[in-house]
Amino acid sequence: MDGELLLVGLVVIGLIGRSRNVTTSACILLIIKLLSLDQLLPVIERRGLETGLMLLTIGVLVPFLSGKITKKDVASIFTSPPGILALAGGALATYTNGTGLQLLQAEPHLIAGLVIGSIFGIVFLKGVPAGPLMAAGIAAMLMMIKDFFFG
Structure with a gap:
């Protein structure tokens, strides 16, 4: 229960600070918890940063492919x-x-x-x-x- 309360707190903080990434991430994790999909948490923890960095790198490289650079x-x-x-x-x-x-x-x-x-x-x-x-x-x-x- 402590984890859920902390995530709700992060949702509030994210909303106050206008940080969509924090708000959305905390909401997604709360939904995973509410849907009892806890088995996904170790996978997300293990591969989340790696996947996020890959997507960020793809986003940074798009201007090369689109001809903007x-x-x-x-x-x-x-x-x-x-x-x-x-x-x-x-x-x-x-x-x-x-x-x-x-x-x-x-x-x-x-x-x-x-x-x-x-x-x-x-x-x-x-x-x-x-x-x-x-x-x-x-x-x-x-x-x-x-x-x-x-x-």
């Missing part, structure tokens, strides 16, 4: 300062996401803090929702900085 666009990435900085930003972001994935695998309970922190950022800092991997990656880096300075 051309060979000329790709060439300019390697020859212009903004393009080179974009390459560095992409590399740093994926490293950060990987660090976040490791943190979430080691300490899955931190997702509640990431979601609530994201909602605070949306509401009070006028931010835009970030994915949980990026939020976890930033949290992991903050933890590394804390450990470096404070042991």
Whole structure:
């Protein structure tokens, strides 16, 4: 029952913070629970991140196939300062996401803090929702900085 209450809380937080992903995900899990399809939960837990990342990657690659990104666009990435900085930003972001994935695998309970922190950022800092991997990656880096300075 505690899990269901937490998910209802996440639905409310997602609605307040206008985070469709959090709201929809929590609702889907509640529906799975209400329909007594608990046998799906281990599969979702084991393959959910992998499947989500694959779908995200497909979405990012569509502009290559649709012609919105051309060979000329790709060439300019390697020859212009903004393009080179974009390459560095992409590399740093994926490293950060990987660090976040490791943190979430080691300490899955931190997702509640990431979601609530994201909602605070949306509401009070006028931010835009970030994915949980990026939020976890930033949290992991903050933890590394804390450990470096404070042991």
